[in-house]
Amino acid sequence: MSQGDSGTSESRTVGTTSQTISRRGYLAGAGAVGAAALAGCAGGEDDDTLTVGFALPYTGTYAMLGESITNGFELYIDEHDGEVNGREVEFVERDTEADTNRGVDVTRELLVEYQADAIVGPVSSAVAMAMIDTVQSEANSIWFNANAGDYRVTQDGCTPYHFRTSFNDWQTSAPLAEFVYDEVADNVCLAYADYAFGVNSKDFFAEEFEDLGGEVVDEVGAPLGTDDYSSYLGQIEDSGAEAVFSFFAGDDAVNYVNQFSDFGLDEEMTQTGSGFLLSGDTLPAQGDSALGMYSLLHYADTLDTDRNQTFYDAYADAYGEGPNVYACQGYDSAQAFAAAVEETGSSDADDLIPALEGLQIDSPRGPLAFNSETHDPVHNLYVREVVEGDDGPENEVIETFEDIEGPTWGCSL
Amino acid sequence: MLEVFIRSTFLGLQLGMTFALIAAGLTLIFGMMDVINFAHGALYMLGAYFGTVIAGTFGNYWLALLLAPLFVGLIGAAIEIFSLRPLYGRNPLYHILLTFGFAIAIQGAIVLIFGGQSRRIDVPTVLEGTIQVGPVTYPVYWLFVLIVSTVLIALIWIGIERSNLGILMRASAHDTEMVNALGIDVNKVFTGVFVFGAILAGIAGVLLGGSRSVHPGMGMGIIIEAFVIVVIGGLGSFRGAVYAALLVGLVTAYGSVIAPTLTELFLFAMMAIVLIIKPSGLFGATEAA
Numbered sequence: 001m002s003q004g005d006s007g008t009s010e011s012r013t014v015g016t017t018s019q020t021i022s023r024r025g026y027l028a029g030a031g032a033v034g035a036a037a038l039a040g041c042a043g044g045e046d047d048d049t050l051t052v053g054f055a056l057p058y059t060g061t062y063a064m065l066g067e068s069i070t071n072g073f074e075l076y077i078d079e080h081d082g083e084v085n086g087r088e089v090e091f092v093e094r095d096t097e098a099d100t101n102r103g104v105d106v107t108r109e110l111l112v113e114y115q116a117d118a119i120v121g122p123v124s125s126a127v128a129m130a131m132i133d134t135v136q137s138e139a140n141s142i143w144f145n146a147n148a149g150d151y152r153v154t155q156d157g158c159t160p161y162h163f164r165t166s167f168n169d170w171q172t173s174a175p176l177a178e179f180v181y182d183e184v185a186d187n188v189c190l191a192y193a194d195y196a197f198g199v200n201s202k203d204f205f206a207e208e209f210e211d212l213g214g215e216v217v218d219e220v221g222a223p224l225g226t227d228d229y230s231s232y233l234g235q236i237e238d239s240g241a242e243a244v245f246s247f248f249a250g251d252d253a254v255n256y257v258n259q260f261s262d263f264g265l266d267e268e269m270t271q272t273g274s275g276f277l278l279s280g281d282t283l284p285a286q287g288d289s290a291l292g293m294y295s296l297l298h299y300a301d302t303l304d305t306d307r308n309q310t311f312y313d314a315y316a317d318a319y320g321e322g323p324n325v326y327a328c329q330g331y332d333s334a335q336a337f338a339a340a341v342e343e344t345g346s347s348d349a350d351d352l353i354p355a356l357e358g359l360q361i362d363s364p365r366g367p368l369a370f371n372s373e374t375h376d377p378v379h380n381l382y383v384r385e386v387v388e389g390d391d392g393p394e395n396e397v398i399e400t401f402e403d404i405e406g407p408t409w410g411c412s413l
Numbered sequence: 414m415l416e417v418f419i420r421s422t423f424l425g426l427q428l429g430m431t432f433a434l435i436a437a438g439l440t441l442i443f444g445m446m447d448v449i450n451f452a453h454g455a456l457y458m459l460g461a462y463f464g465t466v467i468a469g470t471f472g473n474y475w476l477a478l479l480l481a482p483l484f485v486g487l488i489g490a491a492i493e494i495f496s497l498r499p500l501y502g503r504n505p506l507y508h509i510l511l512t513f514g515f516a517i518a519i520q521g522a523i524v525l526i527f528g529g530q531s532r533r534i535d536v537p538t539v540l541e542g543t544i545q546v547g548p549v550t551y552p553v554y555w556l557f558v559l560i561v562s563t564v565l566i567a568l569i570w571i572g573i574e575r576s577n578l579g580i581l582m583r584a585s586a587h588d589t590e591m592v593n594a595l596g597i598d599v600n601k602v603f604t605g606v607f608v609f610g611a612i613l614a615g616i617a618g619v620l621l622g623g624s625r626s627v628h629p630g631m632g633m634g635i636i637i638e639a640f641v642i643v644v645i646g647g648l649g650s651f652r653g654a655v656y657a658a659l660l661v662g663l664v665t666a667y668g669s670v671i672a673p674t675l676t677e678l679f680l681f682a683m684m685a686i687v688l689i690i691k692p693s694g695l696f697g698a699t700e701a702a
Contacts, residue, residue, distance in 0.1 A: 061630055064529035194674060223673055225634070227625050230424045230555075231669045234417050254531045254626035262552040262624065264543040285531040285626055 049088045050347055052077075052337070053110030055121035055131070056146075057098040061250070064281065065123045065326045066095075069146045071319050072330025073120055076338065079314065084338045085345060096122050103127035104134055111138040117347040118142045118337050120330070125150035125197065132157035142340075142352050144333035147326060150197060151409055154374050158411035160353050163375045165333040165368075167298050170406040171381060172274045173201040173247065176296040177208035179383050179399060184270050184294070185242035187215040191232065191256070192247040194221035201247035201274050209245070217241045226252060229259045237265055246273035253277045254285045261289035270294070278386055280324040283393055290386040290393050298377070299325040299365040300384050300395045311364035323364070332363045336370075367403070374411045378403055419549045421666040427555055429662025430562035434617040435635060436642040436654040437569060438610025444649025445586040445606050448497060448508045452515035454636030456611045460485045460618025461627040462523060465532045474537045474623070482615030489611025493604050501603075516632065523629045531626035534619065558620045565616065566655055573651055582606060586649070638665075641680050645687045647697025656695060 052073070056066035070093065077089045092114050094106040103122055110116045111134065119141050122128055128148035135143045136159045145153065145164040154168060180188065190206060192198035198221070206216050218239035222232045236244055248256045253276060260266060266289070275297020276282075278290050301312060301322050311331065315323040323331075340355040341347055357375075361368040366380040381404045384395035439453050463481035468474050492515060500507045540554040573579040585592045585602045593599050625631075642661050646653025661680060668676035687695060 061529060061628075063524065221673065222669075223676070226669075226673075227634070228424060228428065228666075228669075231417070231421050231666060232673070234420050235670070238417075251531050251626045251628050251630070254533065254628075258533065258626070259552075259624065262543070262554065264550055264552075281530055285533045287533065287535070 049090045050084055050118075050341065051090050051092060051114055051116045053092045053094065053114055053116035053119045053141075055094055055096050055103060055106045055110060055119055055127075057123050058093065058095040060098055062098040062123045065147060066121075068324055068326035069120065069123070069330035069333075071315070072323065072327035072332075073146075073334040074330075075315055075318055075327075076331050076334035078318070080338065085342045087341075087347075092116065096124075096127055098122075098124045098127060100124075100127050100130040104130050107131045107134045108138075111135070111141055116141055117341075118144060118333075120144045120146050120333050123147045123326075125153055128153045129156060132159060132162070135159060135161050140349055142337065142349050142356065144336065146329045146333045151200060151407075154376055154411050155409040158374070158413065160375070160413050161349060163336065163356055163370055164377055165336060166329045166377065167379075168376050168406060169197055169200045169274075170204045171298065171377075171379075171404055172276070172296055173245075174204040174208040174406070175381050175401045175404055176245070176272060176274070176294075176383065177205055177212060177214070178401075179294070179296070180243060180245065180272050181209060181212045181214045184272060186213065187217050187241050188243045188245050188272075189217055189236050189239040189241035189269075190219035190245050191236055192219070192221055193224050193226075193249065193252050195224045197249075198224075198247040202245065205245050205274075222248075222252075222256075224252065227255055229256050230263065233259060233263050233265055237263075237268065241269060243270040243272055246271065246277050248273070249276035249279075250282065253279075253282045257282070257286045257293070258289045266292065275299075275325070275384065278384070278395065280322070280395075283386070283395070287393060291388065293386050294398075295384055295386075295395070296381055297325060297384065298379050298381055299328045300382050300397050302384075302389075302394055303364070303366070303382070303397055305364075305366070307362055307366075308364040328364050332361060332365070332368055335361050335363065336368075366400075369403075371405055371408070373413055374408050375413065376406065376408075378405045380404065416548045417670055419547055420551070421670055422663070423546070423549070423551055423555070423559065425663035425666030426659065427559040427562070427662070428665055429659035430559060430566060431617050431621055432638060432642055432662055433566050433655045433658035434562050434613045434620075436639045436646070436658050437566070437651060438613040439639050440643045440646065440649055440651060440654040441582075441606055442610045443643070444651070445582065446497070446501070446603050447505060448512070448607075449505065450607075450610070451509060451512040451636065452492065452519065453512075453610070453614055453639065454632035454634070455516040455519035456485050456489060456632075457614040457618045457635055458523065458627075458629070458632035459488060459519060460615030461534070461622035461631065462527060462532075462618075463615070464534045464619035464622045465627055468534050472535075474535065474540075477534060478616070478619050481619050482612045485615030485618070486608045486612040489608045490604060492611075493607040497607070498600065498603070516636075520629055520632060527629075529629060531628040532622075533626055534622040536623045540623075552624070554623055558624065561620060562617070565613075569613075570651070570655070638680070641684050643694075645684055645694055647694025650694065650696040653694055653696030 054070055058066045096103040096106050110119050125148040143161050147166045149167050149169045151168050190202040192202040220232050220235045271293040273295050275295045278295045280301055340352045343355045344351040357372045369378045371378050381401045382397045383399040385398050386393050387396045442448055442450050460481050463484050464477040467480050468477035536554050540557050542553050543550045544553050585599050589599050642657045646657030664679050668679050
């Protein structure tokens with residue numbers, strides 16, 4: 001198992017596509033759409049307001065993720081009359097443009113100029129790794145990592161200020177091995193988007209699967225942003241495996257899953273994968289192609305609990321569409337922040353850290369806590385099967401792995 | 414091994430033919446009007462989005478394939494008449510900036526209206542499923558795309574070589590003043606060519622929207638390949654664009670089997686080699702159409 005493999009390619013995040021565009025120049029014009037600046041009212045430390053800074057992408061391919069995280073966070077605060085512990089909450093939205101340099105600039109601006117009490121974001125793991133130093137050197141605010149899932153954010157950025165309210169890439173791949181080995185097949189072909197996150201995911205899965213006695217017969221890596229998977233599908237078919245474990249996200253996931261079915265492979269082998277392969281934001285475009293496929297994620301909008309139902313309805317009421325996993329991650333960031341502030345009566349990072357470490361959050365995803373060694377999430381992971389729902393295909397939870405933590409990668413806080 | 418080869422060949426031809434639909438418009442517009450149309454990818458994307466809307470609303474793919482390209486043509490007409498026309502004869506940089514602006518504006522509008530989520534055009538039941546071609550299982554729809562685009566390209570080729578309209582097009586490009594002097598409104602010919610190119614891009618958008626995801630980045634993704642094709646084929650040459658499109662399609666398909674991560678490099682290396690050996694492209698130079 002070689003975690004070092006992934007060092008070769010850039011680390012992008014999950015749930016995105018990739019286009020070979022020079023993103024900054026290109027989006028300069030297309031921007032302006034999402035990021036409504038809250039200029040003019042920079043909250044100082046003296047007044048009674050709490051300032052939450054969002055370092056998220058609001059333009060470009062990642063915009064939908066940034067928007068969902070923001071919506072989720074603001075929903076929780078709105079549900080509590082815009083206040084936490086009697087103090088008004090003020091939001092500052094800053095567009096990272098999913099660019100590492102912008103990410104660092106934005107982080108510094110939020111921490112220094114706005115004196116933000118908490119910083120929420122980013123989406124991209126590459127941006128997250130660039131932000132680590134700034135957060136550490138400012139050392140005055142809690143950083144809720146509301147998406148970036150690369151394990152190296154924990155490994156390299158083992159800092160007390162970092163709390164991951166999302167997931168790590170081990171959690172969304174390795175635990176599935178047991179389900180696949182027990183219920184589906186004892187041999188698999190790995191298919192993955194050839195970049196850090198895809199490589200991590202298939203490595204974590206393969207390691208676990210082989211430990212259980214399963215066999216990995218072949219692996220096929222396709223470049224990020226591939227439109228036509230037919231030659232890769234041929235290779236997957238030729239492997240003769242009974243099942244496939246895949247990591248693709250965003251448009252790659254849409255193209256891959258659709259073409260997997262177009263070529264009739266769904267009749268020959270069982271498709272399984274990380275949850276981003278079949279998520280709320282790709283399922284509508286995958287449609288019937290996705291039926292019968294299995295994936296693993298820490299959230300499903302169909303999760304049959306009162307907590308999730310309440311969250312789902314409130315979110316749908318507020319924004320006109322159901323929540324996705326990113327919205328849940330934003331919402332939980334707000335829950336964690338509010339609970340810690342209420343418990344300590346303070347917004348000082350050094351007071352909040354121990355409070356957050358001891359927190360038990362009643363999340364729409366199920367119970368959520370933070371590992372006190374790594375500040376990575378400890379939460380349930382759900383095996384979901386795509387079934388025909390009332391409004392088209394949806395994920396049905398068929399198995400739950402409770403309180404999954406994962407390795408610490410040498411981080412010990 | 415044979416299977417892989419056959420499958421890749423089918424894919425390569427199909428890619429090549431759809432690339433040809435897109436590159437044909439780009440190269441005709443350049444050949445005639447000296448306009449490097451950066452908005453061409455955005456027009457392709459519009460075709461796909463109009464396709465999802467029409468197919469989604471009426472549940473009819475054929476209607477989408479018919480109407481969506483026409484709407485794209487209308488937008489193309491508006492772009493040519495109101496913004497490009499006043500700039501003819503000026504430094505080509507004006508056109509580049511203008512069309513690049515349109516590309517960004519159209520993408521922005523798409524994100525605003527449809528959001529960032531991917532979509533797909535539903536394929537009619539007749540075109541679903543797979544077909545056995547020799548030892549290879551191939552999706553019916555992909556074969557359909559290959560056939561439709563091949564037929565279209567053949568018709569356009571014959572049209573340009575044989576019809577009066579084709580002769581007029583080639584003449585307008587060669588010697589605008591002479592054609593003008595003969596009493597023919599060159600402006601109308603230019604508008605016609607631009608609209609025609611837009612319609613072709615729209616058709617490609619609907620065709621590929623059935624097998625690939627439709628998303629706001631797709632226009633910018635395809636324009637790079639289209640430019641590589643046009644450069645290899647020779648700027649302005651229709652014949653060159655078709656040959657180069659097939660070449661690029663096949664290299665992409667075989668490349669993804671041999672060395673997936675190097676495929677893009679192959680394309681640019683190919684372009685570089687062609688440019689070094691024959692700077693005007695394979696069929697470049699004075700040929701207009």
